Amino acid sequence: MTENTVDAFSLPVLDRRSPSVTLRRLADLPLVVVEHPKARAALTLQGAQLIAWQPAGEQPVLWLSGASAFREGKAVRGGVPICWPWFGPAGSPSHGFARVTTWTLDAHEETADAVHLTLTLRGDERTRGLWPHDFTLTARFTLGRECRITLTAEGDHTSTGALHSYFRVGAADRVSVSGLGDRYIDKVRDGAEGVQNGDLTFPGHVDRIYTRPEDTALIHDPALGRTIEVRHHDASDAVAWNPGAKLSAEMADVPDDGHTEFVCVETARITRPLTTTETTPTTFGVTLSVRHP
Numbered sequence: 001m002t003e004n005t006v007d008a009f010s011l012p013v014l015d016r017r018s019p020s021v022t023l024r025r026l027a028d029l030p031l032v033v034v035e036h037p038k039a040r041a042a043l044t045l046q047g048a049q050l051i052a053w054q055p056a057g058e059q060p061v062l063w064l065s066g067a068s069a070f071r072e073g074k075a076v077r078g079g080v081p082i083c084w085p086w087f088g089p090a091g092s093p094s095h096g097f098a099r100v101t102t103w104t105l106d107a108h109e110e111t112a113d114a115v116h117l118t119l120t121l122r123g124d125e126r127t128r129g130l131w132p133h134d135f136t137l138t139a140r141f142t143l144g145r146e147c148r149i150t151l152t153a154e155g156d157h158t159s160t161g162a163l164h165s166y167f168r169v170g171a172a173d174r175v176s177v178s179g180l181g182d183r184y185i186d187k188v189r190d191g192a193e194g195v196q197n198g199d200l201t202f203p204g205h206v207d208r209i210y211t212r213p214e215d216t217a218l219i220h221d222p223a224l225g226r227t228i229e230v231r232h233h234d235a236s237d238a239v240a241w242n243p244g245a246k247l248s249a250e251m252a253d254v255p256d257d258g259h260t261e262f263v264c265v266e267t268a269r270i271t272r273p274l275t276t277t278e279t280t281p282t283t284f285g286v287t288l289s290v291r292h293p
Contacts, residue, residue: 006066008033008042008052020115021108027070032105034115038144041115044076047099048119048139051079055145058290059224063168063262067253073100077253078166078262080149082139085131085159087270096161097130098137114144123155133157135276150233150285153276162239162268163286165230170223172202172242172260177219179230180238180265181212202263205244211271213238218291219265227291230265234284236272240265 008024008031015023020036026044031051034041042052054060064078075081075095083095093100098121107118121137128134135155142148149163169175176199186194187207194208199220217238219228232238241264243251248259267286274282 006051006064006068009035009040017108018110020110021117028072029070029076030102032108032117034117034143036110036115036144038113039115039147041141041143041147043079043117043119043141045105045119046072046102047076047082048103048121049076049079049081049099050141050147050149051076053143053147053288055290059226060168061147061228061288061290063166065253065255065258067255067258069253072102075100077251080166081164082151082161083164083268084137084151084153084161085133085135085157087160087162087268090160091131095164097127098161101127103139114142114146117141117143131157145289147288148285149287150283152281152283153274154281155276156278157276159274159276160268160270161274161284162237162266162270163284164239164264164266165286165288166262166264167219167228168224168261169219169221169263172263174223175219175221175263176201177217177240177263177265179214179217180210180240181214183212184208184210184240200240202242202244205247206240206242208240209268209270210238210240211236217265219263225292227293229287229289229291230267231287231289232267232284233286235267235269235286237268237270238265239268239270 011024024031030045043050081099084098103119109116123134217230276282
């Protein structure tokens with residue numbers, strides 16, 4: 001496995017907000033870094049994107065490409081990008097503007113078990129040029145031995161979205177995923193409908209939207225001797241993705257062998273969009289944890 005060349009925790013501290021929370025910078029991107037007795041984590045203010053989460057005593061759970069540019073306005077490959085207000089190529093930029101726009105760190109709190117962060121993105125003239133709606137989008141993170149991410153949308157609009165989680169694995173072709181449900185849309189086969197029999201494996205390029213997922217997916221990783229639990233909250237879909245060898249070699253921000261190091265299992269609202277009104281916010285989210293045999 002190619003070692004991750006990005007180490008957010010060795011970057012110089014620019015500002016200390018609390019005993020466990022500091023501000024740093026990775027190339028062009030401001031970072032919020034968490035170093036707590038229960039876990040350490042890092043996220044970029046651009047996109048409110050979690051790029052690292054590691055419970056105490058565990059190996060890193062998320063995969064992050066060292067080939068990412070970490071430049072303002074450029075998508076970062078890895079971690080948990082927030083895709084909103086659309087998923088995929090439904091608009092420009094692909095997967096929406098939330099992941100390439102700077103958010104505001106509005107609140108942070110420490111307890112004995114976790115650090116809680118609240119980040120907010122609000123509509124402005126630039127976003128209205130891309131999507132003609134006023135909105136407030138809030139991302140709440142609980143970072144401890146479990147990692148919980150909750151996304152809440154306010155305003156008057158309909159949107160789709162996903163928490164596009166990249167999970168670090170020992171060998172993608174040895175990984176299996178259970179709990180995805182039995183029906184999927186296969187984007188590798190031009191949107192053909194498929195039926196899942198047994199666990200999903202990753203022998204090559206996989207790009208599927210599972211439309212009847214169970215509440216919890218399990219990523220079984222024998223190479224690292226662990227299972228990652230992905231608990232969906234208020235989701236309609238789960239997306240599974242790995243580029244495979246050919247596409248990985250064509251992607252500038254993924255090492256040629258990068259496809260062997262991660263699988264994506266995403267919590268999503270695609271086939272049942274988020275219908276938000278002035279009086280009814282909408283929300284969906286995920287809780288991540290690590291199990292051992």
